[in-house]
Every structure is written in C-alpha cells, then in structure tokens.
Amino acid sequence: MLFGAIEAGGTKFVCGIGNENGEILERVSFPTTTPEETMGQVINFFKDKQMDAMGVGTFGPVDPNESSPTYGYITSTPKIKWRNFDIIGELKKHFNIPFGFDTDVNAAALGETEWGAAKGLDSCVYMTVGTGIGGGAVIRGEMVHGMLHPEMGHILVKRHPEDDFAGNCPYHQDCLEGMAAGPAIEKRWGKKGIELQEVDKVWEIEAYYLAQAAVNLIYTLSPKKIVLGGGVMHQKQLFPIIRENVKELLNGYVQTNEILSDIDQYIVPPGLGDNAGLCGAVALAKKACGI
Structure with a gap:
C-alpha cells in the first residue's frame, strides 16, 4: 500500500509518499506561505500520485475531534493567514481517499512508536x-x-x-x-x-x-x-x-x-531523524485505513 503524507510546519511543508513499513519513497518540501499558495503546491505534488490514504500532521492548534464541526481545521494559530483554515476539507476537494489528521507532534510520536x-x-x-x-x-x-x-x-x-x-x-x-x-x-x-x-x-x-x-x-x-x-x-x-x-x-x-x-x-x-514527522503522517494514513 502507498500513503500520502504531509508534515505541515510553521516554516515549511514536507510532502511525501510512504509505504506500510514507514519507508519514505518520495519527498519534497517548500516554504509555508499563504494557504492558497502552499496548498496549491501540495495538491500539485499529489495530484498524479497513487495513494490508498493520506495522513496530515500539522502545526496547531488544531481540532482533531472527528465529531466536531471544525474537525480538520487549523484553529487559533499565531499564523494569522492560517487561522481557522480547513486543511482536511481543502484536501478532500481533490482526493477521494481516507484521511488521518492530528498535530505534527502527535503524528511524530506515533511514527516513533511504529518505526523509531x-x-x-x-x-x-x-x-x-x-x-x-x-x-x-x-x-x-x-x-x-x-x-x-x-x-x-x-x-x-x-x-x-x-x-x-x-x-x-x-x-x-x-x-x-x-x-x-x-x-x-x-x-x-x-x-x-x-x-x-x-x-x-x-x-x-x-x-x-x-x-x-x-x-x-x-x-x-x-x-x-x-x-x-x-x-x-x-x-x-x-x-x-x-x-x-x-x-x-x-x-x-x-x-x-x-x-x-x-x-x-x-x-x-528521534530514531527516524528528520523524517519523524513525515513518517508519523504515514502512520496516521495507515491508521485511517484500519491497519
């Protein structure tokens, strides 16, 4: 299986494709600017990729409660342009796959328990x-x-x-x-x-x-x-x-x-080094598939 992974940081976004063993097969990064510009680059990277699910670990605060109307949002971040941004909703407009979503650090903790x-x-x-x-x-x-x-x-x-x-x-x-x-x-x-x-x-x-x-x-x-x-x-x-x-x-x-x-x-x-966040996003995607 192949999983899309996004480590959304306050300074840069790292996107990649990984497999169920936590191996990163492809990765790219670009600066975090406005939601419009940054998400355009994210969507462009993934648009032709084969993926069974996608995991997103992002800077916060976020709403990780699946029963909440603002689930998948970056909420009261000091980064004003990203405040109350529906990052999962934006991705769902382009990709009809399961999504896993959490903070970047929760994702990294999950990745370290899986493979690190x-x-x-x-x-x-x-x-x-x-x-x-x-x-x-x-x-x-x-x-x-x-x-x-x-x-x-x-x-x-x-x-x-x-x-x-x-x-x-x-x-x-x-x-x-x-x-x-x-x-x-x-x-x-x-x-x-x-x-x-x-x-x-x-x-x-x-x-x-x-x-x-x-x-x-x-x-x-x-x-x-x-x-x-x-x-x-x-x-x-x-x-x-x-x-x-x-x-x-x-x-x-x-x-x-x-x-x-x-x-x-x-x-x-980190046992996963600088890939801890990206591998964590792969682990979120795996979890979204129930594996």
Whole structure:
C-alpha cells in the first residue's frame, strides 16, 4: 500500500509518499506561505500520485475531534493567514481517499512508536524544539487527546537563576516555548543557536528548561520513552546536560532503571531523524485505513 503524507510546519511543508513499513519513497518540501499558495503546491505534488490514504500532521492548534464541526481545521494559530483554515476539507476537494489528521507532534510520536526510537513500546512522548515547542503523546498505543490536544510547549517552568530574559511567547511570555524555543535563544543571546555552539552557558540554560519539561512529563504521563527532536536538538551536547538535570530534579523520587541506570536510552533523539514527522503522517494514513 502507498500513503500520502504531509508534515505541515510553521516554516515549511514536507510532502511525501510512504509505504506500510514507514519507508519514505518520495519527498519534497517548500516554504509555508499563504494557504492558497502552499496548498496549491501540495495538491500539485499529489495530484498524479497513487495513494490508498493520506495522513496530515500539522502545526496547531488544531481540532482533531472527528465529531466536531471544525474537525480538520487549523484553529487559533499565531499564523494569522492560517487561522481557522480547513486543511482536511481543502484536501478532500481533490482526493477521494481516507484521511488521518492530528498535530505534527502527535503524528511524530506515533511514527516513533511504529518505526523509531520507541518501536515495540506502547507509550512515548515526542517533543520538538525548534521555531516553537510542541509535544505529542502515545499512551497504550493511542495518541492522547482530551478537551483539545496536548500543548506541552506552553507549560510553566521555573526560571534559571542566571537568566534574566523576559520570555518570547506572545501568550504567556515566559512559558517553556517562550524561554527555550529557537527564537527565544536568538532573542536572548543576539545570535542564532547554530552560531553559539561553543558557548556553554547557552546550552546550560537551555537544558535547564527542557529538563523541567521532561520531569513534568515523567510525573504526569510516565512515558516509556521521551524523544526530543527539532532543529534546536541538533545541538547534540544538550542531551547529556538534560539527562543530568532530569536526575537532579527528580532527586531520587523515581526509582526505575530507565532513570537510574539507562537514562541515555530513555531521553533520546528521534530514531527516524528528520523524517519523524513525515513518517508519523504515514502512520496516521495507515491508521485511517484500519491497519
């Protein structure tokens, strides 16, 4: 079987064709501009492709409730032109196939449990740290939804004692995203993260916030794996600092091998690499077909 896959990001859209084994056979990407221009490119890419279903993992917030009149919409996004955009409705005008739909991070979490770092486990959390911060969760094999969907990027965090940065979130100022997303790093230090690789203090502060997020996830969802992806996590020096901070913050309260002796295998980068979101969209398409 062949599946269409869309990873709709705030910066770029990645489209591809994958199979039931999670192999990406073809992919293309282009910048996220207006809905009219971007969706025109999406439809043009897929129009001659053979597909049994399509999966869409998108930036949010979104409405993933199939019984809701706004199911398939991108809702109250800060990207004004995309606010209340019916992305699934637009695709259904052109393709008469089943659709799977969720946030990009829920899709990535599903992909990681199917084929990636959490393969063989029935739970994991995937958090992306890039232009924004978002998180998705799979628990007992199902993506987590509730009143809406998880908004892990906006949890509240304690301020690093040496950090006087006010925060960068337009809604909450100094939430996790406001303190630790890529734009927060750039605004705090006056340079992009990639230009600050050798400045230890940058990553000490960054890891402090991301470790708090991991600890909150351990306490609330108890996932069997925490996967950290996104552009900021390309700074591989972050992982050991985050793990050490997590152990310090837990302070012996969680007595499991995953924390005490195997934390290097518990808080990890995506097994699917930069294809985590696209493979996740393939997994959504598979799920839409009931397989």
